[in-house]
Amino acid sequence: MRPEARIAAAIEVLDEIVGGAAAEKALTSWARRSRFAGSKDRAAVRDHVYHSIRNLSSFQSIAGQTSCGASGRSLMIGACVAQEIPLDTVFTGERHAPHPLTDEERAAITAPPSDDPDMPAWIFESLSNAMGHDVALQQARALSHRGPITLRTNLQKTTRPALMDRLTRAGVDLRENPLAEAALTLVQDRGGLTNLPEFQEGLFEMQDASSQAVVEALDLSRSDHILDFCAGGGGKTLALAARSGKVVTAHDIDAGRMKDLPQRAERAGAQVRIMRDRAHLKPAGFDIILIDAPCSGSGSWRRAPDAKWRLTRERLAELQAIQRDVLMQTVPLASAQGRICYATCSILAEENEVQKDWFLANFDGWAVHQEHHWTVTPDGDGFYLVQFMRENAFD
Numbered sequence: 001m002r003p004e005a006r007i008a009a010a011i012e013v014l015d016e017i018v019g020g021a022a023a024e025k026a027l028t029s030w031a032r033r034s035r036f037a038g039s040k041d042r043a044a045v046r047d048h049v050y051h052s053i054r055n056l057s058s059f060q061s062i063a064g065q066t067s068c069g070a071s072g073r074s075l076m077i078g079a080c081v082a083q084e085i086p087l088d089t090v091f092t093g094e095r096h097a098p099h100p101l102t103d104e105e106r107a108a109i110t111a112p113p114s115d116d117p118d119m120p121a122w123i124f125e126s127l128s129n130a131m132g133h134d135v136a137l138q139q140a141r142a143l144s145h146r147g148p149i150t151l152r153t154n155l156q157k158t159t160r161p162a163l164m165d166r167l168t169r170a171g172v173d174l175r176e177n178p179l180a181e182a183a184l185t186l187v188q189d190r191g192g193l194t195n196l197p198e199f200q201e202g203l204f205e206m207q208d209a210s211s212q213a214v215v216e217a218l219d220l221s222r223s224d225h226i227l228d229f230c231a232g233g234g235g236k237t238l239a240l241a242a243r244s245g246k247v248v249t250a251h252d253i254d255a256g257r258m259k260d261l262p263q264r265a266e267r268a269g270a271q272v273r274i275m276r277d278r279a280h281l282k283p284a285g286f287d288i289i290l291i292d293a294p295c296s297g298s299g300s301w302r303r304a305p306d307a308k309w310r311l312t313r314e315r316l317a318e319l320q321a322i323q324r325d326v327l328m329q330t331v332p333l334a335s336a337q338g339r340i341c342y343a344t345c346s347i348l349a350e351e352n353e354v355q356k357d358w359f360l361a362n363f364d365g366w367a368v369h370q371e372h373h374w375t376v377t378p379d380g381d382g383f384y385l386v387q388f389m390r391e392n393a394f395d
């Protein structure tokens with residue numbers, strides 16, 4: 001496909017997304033009906049689409065439109081202006097290119113805004129209240145860029161330098177990521193990593209560096225019984241198992257999410273015990289309980305940018321209620337010295353500090369052992385971790 005045809009395809013997909021379709025679904029259905037598109041075309045259309053959703057408000061404003069009146073065409077006009085792509089070379093109307101700009105469209109174009117947070121106003125206000133306007137704007141702008149692609153070296157099977165050496169010889173351009181000791185981040189974007197023999201041998205998993213850093217922040221050395229209470233696909237379960245060398249119990253309310261975990265654990269050489277039924281988890285039986293809580297995902301909105309435009313106050317309140325429920329459920333499972341480690345991939349105080357304060361106010365005898373924030377940076381996503389411990393268990 002020519003560059004203009006890829007932009008026309010992005011316009012088509014974006015129209016579906018602003019009409020309410022989920023971004024991944026809209027891209028998949030476009031790819032299905034566009035058999036002529038090769039892998040590079042699909043990647044290029046995807047890049048256009050994700051970049052436009054991340055910057056939806058800015059690009060709409062360049063095209064002289066509001067966020068409410070978003071359309072694929074105005075978004076791509078804004079995207080081209082922002083990237084200094086001459087509009088007349090793209091909007092030509094020839095073959096599969098989008099049709100030329102009308103006089104009205106041309107007259108509506110304005111300069112790119114410098115301080116648009118590109119998120120709903122109520123969310124930006126909440127971020128600003130928690131971290132101050134300038135930091136909030138810096139975080140919002142960080143979310144408008146593409147996120148890094150990072151691998152986690154399986155330290156049970158190899159070392160980071162050894163893996164880096166093998167992958168470099170296989171043509172993968174990587175850098176050591178300072179956020180986590182097992183993290184290697186792609187310098188040059190490329191797909192197909194999970195087809196490499198190194199992946200099949202279990203030498204690495206795909207995992208954001210902040211997710212890895214959360215696991216690295218936990219002291220697993222004196223913890224024999226480790227529970228990943230919201231295991232999902234098991235990314236953190238495997239990291240916990242690799243780091244501790246111990247059996248990790250994995251649970252999730254939606255057991256279906258853990259369906260690939262046995263196979264992933266086998267590939268990694270990790271010892272994972274899956275517990276589908278919460279009633280079978282041993283009371284007072286765990287020294288480390290990781291809660292990788294369901295959340296807005298605001299710290300990783302670079303990867304799922306439509307989520308930031310869809311989050312509502314009501315949904316956030318629902319998530320907070322679920323997070324509190326999960327915290328409550330884990331208290332009876334913690335051993336006398338046990339730690340409850342509550343994490344979110346969110347930068348919203350409502351899901352982080354507010355939940356910490358709620359826990360401390362509602363559970364007597366518990367205190368904060370450690371608290372960490374990871375902001376959205378070129379190295380990793382935004383994450384939060386607070387570790388609670390019984391006051392009488394402090395050394």
Ligand SMILES: C[S@@+](CC[C@H](N)C(=O)[O-])C[C@H]1O[C@@H](n2cnc3c(N)ncnc32)[C@H](O)[C@@H]1O
Nearest residue numbers: 230231232233234235236252253254292293294
């Ligand atoms: C952020 S995801 C976990 C991601 C996973 N830890 C990983 O690293 O790949 C949150 C998970 O919490 C699960 N969850 C939601 N409510 C829960 C509950 N009450 N008890 C246990 N798990 C729950 C969801 O099904 C979802 O898989």
